[in-house]
Amino acid sequence: MSALANRLPLTHIKKQEILEDLRNFTSGFKGEQSLEFFYRYLPKDQFQLLHGIRIEYDDFHFQMDSLIVTPSFILNLEIKNWGGNIYFDDRFSQVIRTLDGKQQSFTNPIEQVKRQNYHLSQLLLQHKFRSIPVEHLVIMTNPNVIIEASSTYKEAYKSVIKSHVLQKKFQEFTHLYETPIFSSKQTKKFIKLLSKLHCEYNPDVCEKYQITKDELITGVLCPSCDHSVMNYVKGNWWCSICSFKSKTTHIYALKDYALLISSMITNQECRNFLLLDSRSKTNHLLYALNLPSTGSTKSRQYDLAPLIKEK
Template structure:
């Protein structure tokens, strides 16, 4: 789970049902989860089944500089014999690639749905990686779902099922060592992280005031927990914990950054006593060099663990 997917999960959980963007947020989260699942299955299969000599490095969800922006790469494979961009599609239905007008649509449950053309996305990504690394780059569209069927295939790039992907990539290998795997991977890994959340929040009109505050009960996920007798307590299911607020702090950090205004922290955690607040924030969000500001200690694994139980 990258930070953008985590941000979508937090927004979906904390936006009230009455918010104008709640339905759109849930729909986009569903799409992002399907995509992430397909990419994870693809990487897992390749690491297990791909039979190539030497080292193979897989980089997922990378953003390569391209013209005035960036190109998003689902999965980038770097091997001493080849570099390949994988455009992973975890979709169902019948797929039609119009190579005359460069459009794409699918038929699902008898409905025709126009969508972004995976071939055009892949072409842009391949050009970006090739220009950035200065090497020739292959491209493959990967069907991660067995419930997808290609009726009209793309013309410029191959589209293969996930089961066949390792064999397809092995056939692309040139047979001789021509790339420095470590050097190419290092160049990509040194790129700055992209913050996709800010534009997404603005588009959906999400800010702190739009979100439900408080420390969420991880069991019933209905009400905010109460701080009583030095522990968090759920009035509905009886859940109790001493550090449940740490997940809430990570939720805030993934949405708005690690800098937390002390006065805002009262509303965020739902506490009123300053000594209680300072005790809760002492290690998880210690005071910064700026008066009235705290610095949340990053620990995304807390969020991944929390949401991993929800979105299995």
């Protein structure tokens, strides 16, 4: 999504929507990362931890942020990195956030995680695992968030916690469910099943936001000065705005191409996207990357997939 945000003009009608979605995604990712600190206080020999499991069920997908699997119970964690003042309203099953004087309504994560638990329980039944308790928590990872709920919303008081309370809640579930349901072998079998059923979410973001490929900004974008387009001069990419120079900045542009347009590229397509003026320069850059290729001469296509797999 960040590649798409970078490749759209500031005046594009979808720019702000995409930037907002990107901020929400980044915030959620940071929230999940921050929770790693609190996992260390859980007894490591008593559970298996899975992240981002996404499973197809009845022609749609459900995804769980984090799943703690123990021999006695399964704990499904829905993680939110919301800031501001969060109010859980059971009358209309909604969440209202007040931030900087503005109110915004969100889907209720309690209902969301309960639906996930239902699908997970059905999955266990379908694959003939023994019935095991499936619990849930909604974890607010932003340390500055203020959490409130209507006085009648007992589920919110029970299920919504801040990160530092995770250890205490885990201990409560451990004492509540003392009898092992899964053997070590069954636990491994269940983990293996989830890993097998897991399917990555890799949407075509241009299609998602209904953006055509010709709306994208082409060229090698300068990483130093707000993404102005760089020029290729004597073997270096050079920015005329800030004078930043690099030999490898085109790699980031090719990653954008792979993510937004296609993982396969020809010399002509590469030349057009990088705004190069000769076939020989383009060949030089592509050959230097040592990419897998098919075809020969003018019909040769280069596989950009190794670029986006790199860390």
